[in-house]
Amino acid sequence: MENAGSPEAEVVRRKIFVKVGNWFSKRGLFPRKKEVVRRKIFVKGIVQGVGFRPFVCQLAEDLGLFGYVFNDARGVTIEIEGTPQDVKKFREKLEADKPRLAVIRLISVEEIPPLGSTTFDIHESPKGGERTALVSPDADVCDACKDEVLKSDFEKEASVKRRYHYPFTNCTHCGPRFTIIQDIPYDRPMTTMRVFPMCSDCLHEYKDLKDRRFHAQPIACSVCGPHVRLVDSTGQLVECADPILETARLLAAGKIIAIKAIGGYNLACDAFNTEAVQILRERKDRDAKPFALLVADIEIAKQLCEIEDEEAKLLQAWRKPIVLLKKRADCDVAPGVAPSYNTLGIMLAYTPLMHIYLDAFAHIRGRERPAVLVMTSGNIKGEPIAYKDADARKRLFPIADATLWHNREIHMRCDDSVTRFAVGGEQIFRYSRGYAPEPLEVSFEFPVPLLACGALNKNTFCMGKMGQIEQGGKQAFISQHIGDLDDMETQTYFEEAVKHFQFLFGIRPDVVVHDLHPEYYTTHYAYKLGIPTMGVQHHHAHIASVLAEHGLKEQIIGIAADGTGYGCDGAFWGCEVMKADMLGFERLAHSRLSRRGIR
Ligand SMILES: [Zn+2]
Numbered sequence: 001m002e003n004a005g006s007p008e009a010e011v012v013r014r015k016i017f018v019k020v021g022n023w024f025s026k027r028g029l030f031p032r033k034k035e036v037v038r039r040k041i042f043v044k045g046i047v048q049g050v051g052f053r054p055f056v057c058q059l060a061e062d063l064g065l066f067g068y069v070f071n072d073a074r075g076v077t078i079e080i081e082g083t084p085q086d087v088k089k090f091r092e093k094l095e096a097d098k099p100r101l102a103v104i105r106l107i108s109v110e111e112i113p114p115l116g117s118t119t120f121d122i123h124e125s126p127k128g129g130e131r132t133a134l135v136s137p138d139a140d141v142c143d144a145c146k147d148e149v150l151k152s153d154f155e156k157e158a159s160v161k162r163r164y165h166y167p168f169t170n171c172t173h174c175g176p177r178f179t180i181i182q183d184i185p186y187d188r189p190m191t192t193m194r195v196f197p198m199c200s201d202c203l204h205e206y207k208d209l210k211d212r213r214f215h216a217q218p219i220a221c222s223v224c225g226p227h228v229r230l231v232d233s234t235g236q237l238v239e240c241a242d243p244i245l246e247t248a249r250l251l252a253a254g255k256i257i258a259i260k261a262i263g264g265y266n267l268a269c270d271a272f273n274t275e276a277v278q279i280l281r282e283r284k285d286r287d288a289k290p291f292a293l294l295v296a297d298i299e300i301a302k303q304l305c306e307i308e309d310e311e312a313k314l315l316q317a318w319r320k321p322i323v324l325l326k327k328r329a330d331c332d333v334a335p336g337v338a339p340s341y342n343t344l345g346i347m348l349a350y351t352p353l354m355h356i357y358l359d360a361f362a363h364i365r366g367r368e369r370p371a372v373l374v375m376t377s378g379n380i381k382g383e384p385i386a387y388k389d390a391d392a393r394k395r396l397f398p399i400a401d402a403t404l405w406h407n408r409e410i411h412m413r414c415d416d417s418v419t420r421f422a423v424g425g426e427q428i429f430r431y432s433r434g435y436a437p438e439p440l441e442v443s444f445e446f447p448v449p450l451l452a453c454g455a456l457n458k459n460t461f462c463m464g465k466m467g468q469i470e471q472g473g474k475q476a477f478i479s480q481h482i483g484d485l486d487d488m489e490t491q492t493y494f495e496e497a498v499k500h501f502q503f504l505f506g507i508r509p510d511v512v513v514h515d516l517h518p519e520y521y522t523t524h525y526a527y528k529l530g531i532p533t534m535g536v537q538h539h540h541a542h543i544a545s546v547l548a549e550h551g552l553k554e555q556i557i558g559i560a561a562d563g564t565g566y567g568c569d570g571a572f573w574g575c576e577v578m579k580a581d582m583l584g585f586e587r588l589a590h591s592r593l594s595r596r597g598i599r
């Protein structure tokens with residue numbers, strides 16, 4: 001395979017093409033079109049692992065254009081050749097018709113001499129180079145894949161039947177990304193799918209430009225891909241014909257089941273079973289915090305909550321977060337789901353596995369009540385979500401009556417995201433699966449590459465990349481939700497996630513930013529790194545992050561109605577009113593708690 005990244009090979013190739021082209025042209029054997037142009041197009045953003053190369057190939061073919069496309073560590077490079085009109089159309093459609101999960105941050109176009117190409121190819125990804133390509137968050141299953149999985153009477157060819165009730169079905173427009181990627185560029189050998197060699201049918205689909213699984217890196221089917229197993233609370237395999245159907249039966253019988261999902265293990269039970277919900281609460285040592293609910297579709301969600309159009313959009317988007325919604329007066333889920341709350345956190349099924357067991361669960365339960373499951377993180381209070389199988393065995397076997405396990409490894413854990421629709425738009429409470437690691441574009445350039453460690457509870461960290469957007473700068477890479485950093489397990493998770501982000505996005509921080517609190521784990525961690533540190537007051541950090549999110553540089557009046565945070569005077573501050581900008585603040589007013597300065 002040609003190394004598309006080698007400039008020497010490129011020059012030789014071009015010379016040969018031009019010579020051969022001239023030879024044919026002189027003899028009238030190779031009549032060129034009247035005018036042919038060639039462009040080198042570079043695309044930056046979330047363009048890897050989202051079907052961008054197949055889309056480019058298809059677009060080139062539709063317009064009768066030639067050239068090639070390849071991924072590298074920075075993004076996607078395309079060379080395209082044809083009439084000026086068709087090349088212009090190509091450039092327009094590149095943005096307008098982009099695939100479902102693609103996010104384009106930058107397109108640059110360079111004029112280069114035509115080479116007389118007669119094919120359009122996908123070239124192999126060159127290794128190395130500066131890392132500025134973005135990694136896609138994990139996406140829900142698309143409608144086409146869902147139909148393949150659920151509809152047994154669906155008009156199918158023999159090859160498609162490999163995916164009826166197959167829980168790891170995906171295509172270039174759907175499925176896991178961030179949680180299975182170990183390195184970039186995003187290709188199958190760089191993911192946890194590398195241990196599953198494709199069967200001949202999958203390989204055929206993978207290579208077929210016309211197939212929606214063309215170059216879908218996590219492609220799998222029941223012949224060659226990962227599989228599920230059901231084990232009991234002692235780790236013994238549960239003998240049954242269909243582990244997913246058996247899981248649904250156990251759920252309907254009031255059992256608590258641990259289920260391995262995309263970014264970690266969940267704990268599930270029947271949301272209408274008061275006793276099961278109570279037992280789950282006790283075993284998880286969970287206080288009054290509400291549990292999230294999982295349903296198959298928006299119609300079932302509407303039986304539980306009052307849902308406005310904008311909320312329905314959030315629920316149904318490919319990110320599939322938990323959306324906080326107003327509980328209907330006649331909603332009779334078990335009281336233990338969200339004690340004394342008038343809202344429920346609902347998410348729609350986002351994996352084929354979820355659709356299959358919800359379907360079976362609904363079938364077993366009959367029409368009496370809708371199929372609604374409590375779906376909560378697989379952990380005990382204070383610990384991070386379990387995602388490694390050995391760890392899940394240790395921590396979740398005492399909680400769950402059985403575990404629905406599978407052998408696709410999760411490389412990076414990622415909890416479900418929590419969001420709601422408020423006045424003015426989406427308000428994200430927990431930025432995690434489906435959102436991370438998509439960066440926030442900021443209005444300023446970072447003066448140095450930096451790591452901001454975040455505070456102690458509900459931690460997320462952030463990395464800033466130096467330079468202009470072309471070099472991957474002006475972007476804040478916010479981590480997935482890490483959790484409360486007062487136990488060792490979560491601290492290890494924090495450190496692993498920091499390393500993974502540094503590695504994936506090629507950021508080596510020169511400065512580390514920490515909360516002013518001298519005893520926070522994150523402050524100790526910052527000092528341990530041995531690079532210059534910078535302390536930021538807790539409430540000012542909250543206000544500055546809102547400024548960054550909305551691209552504001554001016555001075556504003558900000559109110560941070562937070563719990564407590566370490567103040568500049570060494571006292572604990574509470575609710576703060578500040579005149580602030582990115583660089584500093586003036587403390588205008590504060591709550592009584594702050595005045596007392598509790599230490
Ligand atoms: Zn799909």
Ligand SMILES: [Zn+2]
Nearest residue numbers: 199202221224
């Ligand atoms: Zn296969």
